[in-house]
Amino acid sequence: MRLGDDIIQDEYTPDEGTLQEDEKMLKYQKIAEDMEHYIIDNALRQGDKLPVLEDLRKKYEVSKSTITKALELLEMKGIIYQVRGSGIFVRRHRRKGYINLDENQGFRSGLDDFQLTSEVLGLEVVAPSEEVMANLSISAEEPVYQVKRLRFIHGRPLCIEESYYKKSVVPFLNEQIVSESIFTYLREGLRLKIGFSDNFFHIRKLDEDEAELLALKTGDPALYYESVYHLPNGEAFDYSKLVYNYQEAQFYLQINSLS
Amino acid sequence: MRLGDDIIQDEYTPDEGTLQEDEKMLKYQKIAEDMEHYIIDNALRQGDKLPVLEDLRKKYEVSKSTITKALELLEMKGIIYQVRGSGIFVRRHRRKGYINLDENQGFRSGLDDFQLTSEVLGLEVVAPSEEVMANLSISAEEPVYQVKRLRFIHGRPLCIEESYYKKSVVPFLNEQIVSESIFTYLREGLRLKIGFSDNFFHIRKLDEDEAELLALKTGDPALYYESVYHLPNGEAFDYSKLVYNYQEAQFYLQINSLS
DNA sequence: TTGATAAATTGTACCGGTACAATTATAATG
DNA sequence: CATTATAATTGTACCGGTACAATTTATCAA
Numbered sequence: 001m002r003l004g005d006d007i008i009q010d011e012y013t014p015d016e017g018t019l020q021e022d023e024k025m026l027k028y029q030k031i032a033e034d035m036e037h038y039i040i041d042n043a044l045r046q047g048d049k050l051p052v053l054e055d056l057r058k059k060y061e062v063s064k065s066t067i068t069k070a071l072e073l074l075e076m077k078g079i080i081y082q083v084r085g086s087g088i089f090v091r092r093h094r095r096k097g098y099i100n101l102d103e104n105q106g107f108r109s110g111l112d113d114f115q116l117t118s119e120v121l122g123l124e125v126v127a128p129s130e131e132v133m134a135n136l137s138i139s140a141e142e143p144v145y146q147v148k149r150l151r152f153i154h155g156r157p158l159c160i161e162e163s164y165y166k167k168s169v170v171p172f173l174n175e176q177i178v179s180e181s182i183f184t185y186l187r188e189g190l191r192l193k194i195g196f197s198d199n200f201f202h203i204r205k206l207d208e209d210e211a212e213l214l215a216l217k218t219g220d221p222a223l224y225y226e227s228v229y230h231l232p233n234g235e236a237f238d239y240s241k242l243v244y245n246y247q248e249a250q251f252y253l254q255i256n257s258l259s
Numbered sequence: 260m261r262l263g264d265d266i267i268q269d270e271y272t273p274d275e276g277t278l279q280e281d282e283k284m285l286k287y288q289k290i291a292e293d294m295e296h297y298i299i300d301n302a303l304r305q306g307d308k309l310p311v312l313e314d315l316r317k318k319y320e321v322s323k324s325t326i327t328k329a330l331e332l333l334e335m336k337g338i339i340y341q342v343r344g345s346g347i348f349v350r351r352h353r354r355k356g357y358i359n360l361d362e363n364q365g366f367r368s369g370l371d372d373f374q375l376t377s378e379v380l381g382l383e384v385v386a387p388s389e390e391v392m393a394n395l396s397i398s399a400e401e402p403v404y405q406v407k408r409l410r411f412i413h414g415r416p417l418c419i420e421e422s423y424y425k426k427s428v429v430p431f432l433n434e435q436i437v438s439e440s441i442f443t444y445l446r447e448g449l450r451l452k453i454g455f456s457d458n459f460f461h462i463r464k465l466d467e468d469e470a471e472l473l474a475l476k477t478g479d480p481a482l483y484y485e486s487v488y489h490l491p492n493g494e495a496f497d498y499s500k501l502v503y504n505y506q507e508a509q510f511y512l513q514i515n516s517l518s
Numbered sequence: 519t520t521g522a523t524a525a526a527t528t529g530t531a532c533c534g535g536t537a538c539a540a541t542t543a544t545a546a547t548g
Numbered sequence: 549c550a551t552t553a554t555a556a557t558t559g560t561a562c563c564g565g566t567a568c569a570a571t572t573t574a575t576c577a578a
Contacts, residue, residue, distance in 0.1 A: 026561065029518070046396075047493060052528060063563045068530080076335075076517050081454060083492045084529040085571030091493065093457045101512065137305075195340060198352045199512040203462060203480045203505035221462045221480025221505070232516075233342045233541090234306060234350065246462035246480070253360065253458040253512070257491075258335050259288070285531065311558060322533045327560080343559040344541030492571090 028069040031060050035070065036079055039090055050080065050088040078102060078254035098252035101199070115154050120179050122148035125167060132164045135228050135239040143167045147178050150213055153248055157214045160243040169237040195232035201225040206243070214245045221246045287328040290319050294329065295338055298349055309339065309347040337361060337513035357511035360458070374413050377438050381407035384426060391423045394487050394498040402426045406437050409472055412507055416473045419502040428496040454491035460484040465502070473504045480505040 025033075035050070044050075051059070056067045071088065074080045081091045094100070126146045128138060136144070145165040151158045163182070165173070170186065177185045186192040204224050211218045222243050229238040284292075294309070303309075310318070315326045330347060333339045340350045353359070385405045387397060395403070404424040410417045422441070424432070429445065436444045445451040463483050470477045481502050488497040 028561080054528080065564080066562060069561080071529095073517060078455070081489075081491075081493055082529065083571075084569065085527070086492065087528070087571090089493055091455070093487070095459060098459060102514065103517065194516045196337070196350070196513065196515045199514060200354060200357060200509065201512075202509035203482050203503070205480060221464060223462050223482075228352070230340075232340075233345065234340055234348055244462070250459065250461035253460075254455065255361065255458060256455045257453045258332060258362065287531080313558080324534080325532060328531080330559095341559065342541075343539065344557070346541095346558070 027060075027062055028066050028073065031056075031062070031067065031070040032073045032077075034060075035074060036077075039079065039092070044090045044092075046090060046092055048090040050090065052087055076256065078256075093254075094252055098250050101251055101253045115152075116158075117152045117155070118179050119150040119152070120148070120175055121150055122146065123173065123175060123178050128164065132239055135226075136164065136166060136236045138166065138236075145170060145173050147173065147182070149178065156248060157245050158248045159245060160210060160213050161240060162242075163238060163240040166235075166237045169231065169235070193232050195230045195234065197230065198228045199225065200227075210243050214243070216245065216247075223249055286319075286321055287325050287332065290315075290321070290326065290329040291332045291336075293319075294333060295336075298338065298351075303349045303351075305349060305351055307349040309349065311346055335515065337515075352513075353511055357509050360510055360512045374411075375417075376411045376414070378409040378411070379407070379434055379438050380409055381405065382432065382434060382437050387423065391498055394485075395423065395425060395495045397425065404429060404432050406432065406441070408437065415507060416504050417507045418504060419469060419472050420499060421501075422497060422499040425494075425496045428490065428494070452491050454489045454493065456489065457487045458484065459486075469502050473502070475504065475506075482508055 035056075038044075039050075050056075053064065053067055053071075057064055060067065071080065071082060075082060078091060078093075080088055082088050124146055125143050127140060128136065128142060128144050132138075132144060133140060136142075138144075144167055145163075147161070147163040147165070149161045149163075151161055169192070170190065173182070173185075177189070186194075202224055204222060205219045206214065206216055206222045208218045210216075210222065211220060214222075216222075223246065225242040225244060227238070227240045227242075228236050229240075230236050297303075298309075309315075312323065312326055312330075316323050319326065330339065330341060334341060337350060337352075339347055341347050383405055384402050386399060387395065387401060387403050391397075391403060392399060395401075397403075403426055404422075406420070406422045406424070408420045408422075410420055428451070429449065432441075432444075436448070445453075461483055463481060464478045465473065465475055465481045467477045469475075469481065470479060473481075475481075482505065484501040484503060486497070486499045486501075487495050488499075489495050
């Protein structure tokens with residue numbers, strides 16, 4: 001089976017028109033976004049105090065629980081923290097240049113400032129291997145897209161990526177989509193939502209082929225990172241394996257205590 | 260300043276009596292815990308359906324919003340996922356033997372089954388270095404405990420740990436506490452709650468000293484992991500640097516899409 | 519000035535309600 | 549029997565309320 005010989009679909013053009021704030025944003029989402037902008041625009045720093053709940057309620061003219069919901073969201077995102085009896089405070093502690101693992105949207109937020117490019121090494125529809133079958137919980141009959149890419153940051157090799165997408169969920173991919181951001185396409189082109197992901201990683205040494213692609217030496221260290229992405233209904237649709245250049249990759253992760 | 264020469268404090272004996280379910284558990288916490296036990300005891304698997312919200316409400320005799328809160332907690336912990344219009348489902352996907360990064364309690368949950376031991380390499384009260392001052396946001400006058408440990412898993416070296424605790428928050432540490440679980444002591448001995456943590460990591464090569472401690476070779480790969488732990492009120496109290504043995508360390512991380 | 523005590527502030531737990539959106543089951547239709 | 553329309557199921561958004569716990573501020577005593 002060859003690439004793109006069976007599916008007809010409306011073409012996808014990224015960034016069509018202005019950045020519409022999604023079709024239907026919920027109240028608490030809008031409030032959270034607005035507050036985040038406020039924090040950024042006013043360059044607030046760790047520990048700075050935000051208006052108290054009651055004032056926010058008056059300002060946005062919603063009920064207390066809607067404000068609470070917005071604040072929960074911001075808290076989970078690591079943008080604020082709340083202290084009972086005291087107030088709401090800004091929590092910004094990210095070091096620059098670190099890949100943020102908290103939001104499973106590829107590299108969207110952590111590396112905004114960076115020049116990310118991709119070289120497509122392979123793109124085809126294949127039958128799943130045992131490994132892919134296990135991780136995506138599918139049978140041998142379920143076809144998947146196999147995507148191999150070499151990703152660059154500022155022109156330097158960042159990682160080797162080998163991804164598998166269930167064709168029933170992602171029916172069409174082409175060279176252009178894959179050379180840009182696949183997740184942007186999933187989100188905006190297919191209007192696909194992501195539910196959650198499982199992520200595994202460990203360290204190992206590069207083999208000869210990997211080393212050559214990353215312009216490193218055989219035996220050099222590497223971070224080996226696996227992800228399984230699920231739709232909101234729990235269905236796994238993407239299994240990805242990444243091998244990171246140890247000289248370029250540094251990661252950030254914010255963890256909240258689950259009360 | 261020498262160790263333990265200035266603070267008198269009630270002695271700490273771990274596991275005093277039976278595992279009391281904390282002094283005052285909230286309704287939604289108890290429900291979440293009960294449901295988690297139910298899932299484990301009945302060996303439910305990924306995708307298995309749980310009772311619908313209304314039935315849970317009747318069973319636990321609480322309001323809908325309390326059930327919702329409990330389910331939110333379980334969702335954040337990666338134990339369930341909810342699908343609107345469909346139901347509540349079990350989400351268990353952890354590979355065995357991986358360190359779980361989601362819950363910031365040291366190695367508590369991810370490595371339950373494993374034999375974790377520690378060799379204390381150093382324990383003293385010191386003035387903070389520039390690096391510690393920056394990460395804990397303290398001045399040179401604020402004393403900190405410095406703890407150096409070599410941690411073993413099944414008797415094999417897992418990581419080198421160098422930790423700094425603000426003495427104003429953790430006024431007392433001794434060899435025995437430090438040779439066991441520091442976080443258990445913080446939680447149960449000091450009744451300290453953790454708010455959130457910032458975590459950073461990257462890959463690098465071992466230097467000579469590190470290699471010797473980990474029984475590896477100079478230049479071998481290693482995961483270099485830094486954490487800054489904060490109290491619920493936002494105060495940073497612990498800065499830790501870990502160097503992981505690449506042969507033993509593998510990590511798991513569950514990420515939810517923040518709607 | 520210090521330190522305890524009381525009061526005000528402020529976020530969280532919990533209730534119970536309406537409306538609605540996404541899914542699934544059922545009925546109708548060809 | 550497959551397809552489509554309809555209805556029932558089920559979780560989520562949002563409201564507005566009471567009670568309470570943790571923190572901060574104000575007050576008072578020594």
